Amino acid sequence: MNILVANIGSTSLKYRLYAFREEGPKLLAKGGFERVTDYAATINECLAELRHNGVLQEASDLDAVAFKVIVAKGISGCVRLTESALEAMEHFSRLAPAHNPPYIAGIRQFAETLPGVPLIGLFETAFYQWAPPAFRRYAVPASWQEAGMERLGFHGASHKFIAERSAQLLGREDLSAGIEDLYQKGPPAVAGEKPLRVISCHLGGSSSITGLRNGVAIGNSFGTSPQSGLPQNNRSGDLDPFALLHMMREENLDVAATEKLLCTEGGLKALSGGYNDLRDIKSQADSGNEQARLAIDVLVEQIRHWIGSFYLSLNGLDALVFTAGIGENNPWLREAVCRDLDQLGLQLDPTKNESLRGEEGEISSPDSPVKVLVIPTNEELVVAREAQRLLHHTP
Numbered sequence: 537m538n539i540l541v542a543n544i545g546s547t548s549l550k551y552r553l554y555a556f557r558e559e560g561p562k563l564l565a566k567g568g569f570e571r572v573t574d575y576a577a578t579i580n581e582c583l584a585e586l587r588h589n590g591v592l593q594e595a596s597d598l599d600a601v602a603f604k605v606i607v608a609k610g611i612s613g614c615v616r617l618t619e620s621a622l623e624a625m626e627h628f629s630r631l632a633p634a635h636n637p638p639y640i641a642g643i644r645q646f647a648e649t650l651p652g653v654p655l656i657g658l659f660e661t662a663f664y665q666w667a668p669p670a671f672r673r674y675a676v677p678a679s680w681q682e683a684g685m686e687r688l689g690f691h692g693a694s695h696k697f698i699a700e701r702s703a704q705l706l707g708r709e710d711l712s713a714g715i716e717d718l719y720q721k722g723p724p725a726v727a728g729e730k731p732l733r734v735i736s737c738h739l740g741g742s743s744s745i746t747g748l749r750n751g752v753a754i755g756n757s758f759g760t761s762p763q764s765g766l767p768q769n770n771r772s773g774d775l776d777p778f779a780l781l782h783m784m785r786e787e788n789l790d791v792a793a794t795e796k797l798l799c800t801e802g803g804l805k806a807l808s809g810g811y812n813d814l815r816d817i818k819s820q821a822d823s824g825n826e827q828a829r830l831a832i833d834v835l836v837e838q839i840r841h842w843i844g845s846f847y848l849s850l851n852g853l854d855a856l857v858f859t860a861g862i863g864e865n866n867p868w869l870r871e872a873v874c875r876d877l878d879q880l881g882l883q884l885d886p887t888k889n890e891s892l893r894g895e896e897g898e899i900s901s902p903d904s905p906v907k908v909l910v911i912p913t914n915e916e917l918v919v920a921r922e923a924q925r926l927l928h929h930t931p
């Protein structure tokens with residue numbers, strides 16, 4: 537079975553092709569296109585590239601195209617992306633203006649270009665279905681809750697991968713298979729053992745933190761939308777709703793202008809005075825730019841805030857994991873996040889930390905009670921696997 541995972545951005549298309557054989561999933565090809573203006577042409581280019589590389593004879597050799605979709609009204613989990621699913625995504629488009637519209641357009645284009653090939657979406661929110669009601673509920677009228685305005689959580693595919701892989705690395709193979717089967721079988725049964733407590737920090741262009749008890753998410757720093765939680769590259773992160781209302785009145789901003797501002801001019805970009813890539817912000821800070829320094833301090837403070845929250849909810853910690861573009865590649869940020877936490881059992885090994893960039897490994901000192909790990913994430917694998925399972929059960 538061949539499954540193409542398509543990662544759609546507003547002007548990009550990245551893909552990975554997986555083949556599922558008896559022995560498990562195998563990555564056959566990966567690639568991507570930037571500065572996409574014509575999705576139909578780019579999808580054809582992608583298929584031509586796969587044919588050219590010899591991994592696909594015909595488009596009909598694809599058993600499904602799978603997507604890491606964000607949010608839809610009343611739908612989560614792994615589903616066929618039918619017209620009614622797309623309409624449910626459209627209904628919540630303004631919760632994810634940077635994500636839902638390009639995904640909906642891209643999925644429609646795939647449907648047109650590849651008629652008859654099943655299109656499947658794994659919603660990022662699916663991973664939080666077992667989070668406690670006290671995490672999910674906002675203190676708003678019940679009618680808002682019924683309209684879907686609750687903490688949903690995102691980056692589910694990434695945090696699920698970290699949950700599985702960290703359990704393996706921490707010697708809990710008894711749990712990792714159960715975590716892999718989470719969406720089919722529910723939370724893994726744990727016999728008598730003390731729970732495995734992990735905090736997963738997905739830090740990238742978009743960032744979130746999740747607490748994991750036995751691989752099951754107890755919450756996530758994102759709320760109803762992927763604009764919330766930590767400061768994102770150019771999206772604001774958490775904000776007092778009354779600050780928002782006050783500024784809309786004060787600056788005479790309508791809803792569209794406010795949305796644009798919070799989604800494209802907020803986050804690290806706003807804090808640093810225009811830079812939204814952490815590499816640029818760090819080099820600015822190193823050359824004395826005070827705004828850039830503050831942007832880093834705010835990001836680190838917020839990361840520690842969420843780690844602290846989950847540390848308490850988990851009643852301690854076995855491992856802290858860093859992943860995604862920022863988490864995997866920036867030892868200086870990991871050092872700042874873990875600074876002065878020895879009383880909580882976290883001690884980095886400076887040499888290991890410094891040497892680990894973009895690879896998997898342990899960066900805590902040998903006697904640190906809490907392990908600190910770097911794990912490159914693999915969201916596409918999680919998406920492909922769930923799509924394969926859906927097809928297997930409902931071909």
Ligand code: AMP
Pocket residue numbers: 739740741742769812813814815816860861862863865866
């Ligand atoms: P992501 O969204 O996971 O691709 O992460 C994007 C972020 O990761 C950007 O803010 C970059 O600053 C950071 N990043 C990606 N690659 C590197 C690298 N090799 N070194 C330092 N930072 C990186």
